[in-house]
Amino acid sequence: MFNITFDCREASRVAEFWAAVTEYQLERVDMPGNQFWVASPDDSRWPRLVFVTVPEEKVVKNRVHLDLMPGQAGQTRQLARLRSLGASVVDDRRDLDPGGWVVLADPEGNEFDLEHG
Numbered sequence: 001m002f003n004i005t006f007d008c009r010e011a012s013r014v015a016e017f018w019a020a021v022t023e024y025q026l027e028r029v030d031m032p033g034n035q036f037w038v039a040s041p042d043d044s045r046w047p048r049l050v051f052v053t054v055p056e057e058k059v060v061k062n063r064v065h066l067d068l069m070p071g072q073a074g075q076t077r078q079l080a081r082l083r084s085l086g087a088s089v090v091d092d093r094r095d096l097d098p099g100g101w102v103v104l105a106d107p108e109g110n111e112f113d114l115e116h117g
Contacts, residue, residue, distance in 0.1 A: 003038075004047050004066070007054040008108055011037055015051035017106050020085050021068070024049065058109045066112045067101075075102070075117050082114065 008014040012028075015037035019026035024039035040048040070078035075094070079102055083089070086107045093099035100116035 002047060003050045005050040005052060006110060007056070007058075008051050009053070009055075009057055010108070011035075011051040011053040014106055014108050014110070015039060015049075017086050018049050018051070021082060021087075022049070062111045065110070068112060068114050070114060070117045075114060079104075079114055087112075 006014055006018075015026055018024070019039040022039060022041070024041050027038045027040070029036050029038055035053070037051040038048050039051070068078075073081070079089075082104060087104040089102060090105050090111055091103040093101050093103065094116070102114045103111055104114060105111050
């Protein structure tokens with residue numbers, strides 16, 4: 001896998017959010033008639049995240065989403081960090097069956113999950 005691409009109204013804003021979430025390096029790419037942002041890890045085994053500005057707004061639930069693991073910080077602390085970066089809680093499923101995760105949205109409403117760990 002090479003890229004996971006996000007269509008965005010404000011690509012720079014969403015790119016900055018996801019670069020902070022993933023701790024990936026962020027780079028603006030200027031090609032004739034095509035400016036976009038690339039967030040990539042130091043380790044090339046993982047896909048890059050690409051953010052492209054489009055005129056349309058997000059309308060419905062994502063058909064594809066990212067699942068994030070909380071790492072050593074734990075789910076509660078990671079949730080607080082994500083919210084401080086601008087994520088909003090869509091559905092808190094930590095105490096539901098099935099559950100254990102939290103559905104969040106980035107600043108443009110793209111859903112993603114924070115798993116239990």
